[in-house]
Amino acid sequence: xxxxxxxxxxxxxxxxxxxxxxxxxxxxxxxxIQAMTATASGTADRPGRNVRQKTGLNRAILDKCxxxxxxxxxxxxxxxxxxxxxxxxxYTSQTCNRCGHVDAKSRKSQAVFECTACGHxxxxxxxxxxxxxxxxxxxxxCGDFGIGRSVKQEPVGRVTGRTP
Ligand SMILES: [Zn+2]
Numbered sequence: 001x002x003x004x005x006x007x008x009x010x011x012x013x014x015x016x017x018x019x020x021x022x023x024x025x026x027x028x029x030x031x032x033i034q035a036m037t038a039t040a041s042g043t044a045d046r047p048g049r050n051v052r053q054k055t056g057l058n059r060a061i062l063d064k065c066x067x068x069x070x071x072x073x074x075x076x077x078x079x080x081x082x083x084x085x086x087x088x089x090x091y092t093s094q095t096c097n098r099c100g101h102v103d104a105k106s107r108k109s110q111a112v113f114e115c116t117a118c119g120h121x122x123x124x125x126x127x128x129x130x131x132x133x134x135x136x137x138x139x140x141x142c143g144d145f146g147i148g149r150s151v152k153q154e155p156v157g158r159v160t161g162r163t164p
Contacts, residue, residue: 016072027136
């Protein structure tokens with residue numbers, strides 16, 4: 001157990017170092033929002049769907065030390081001057097990266113995204129990652145929150161600064 005923990009810490013600092021050395025801006029999905037809001041237990045319009053799947057996903061993410069990686073990135077960013085931006089992942093799984101159309105039906109399966117408006121096809125995770133990258137870039141271009149600080153994008157374009 002101890003060895004696993006050490007190995008994960010090594011992996012996190014090594015990965016964080018590599019990422020921040022090569023990138024001035026690092027955009028991360030703010031998983032606290034997903035973990036703490038009712039995505040697993042369901043929302044009003046999609047009550048309780050994929051509960052087991054989400055629970056497993058959250059566990060897997062936690063197991064991979066996402067938060068440790070985030071902390072390691074913030075640490076490494078102090079040295080490199082990279083900016084770390086956390087974006088709210090809400091609706092990124094349903095938003096077309098090409099035309100911006102939002103539709104739950106565009107998410108054909110766990111892996112496949114196909115826009116119901118423009119027909120754009122991509123791996124669902126890649127499409128969502130591009131949405132998050134664009135949100136992070138837009139946020140980053142709109143204000144200076146200092147170097148190495150973690151900033152968070154709120155829904156509907158509202159933003160708040162947050163120190164690590
Ligand atoms: Zn589209």
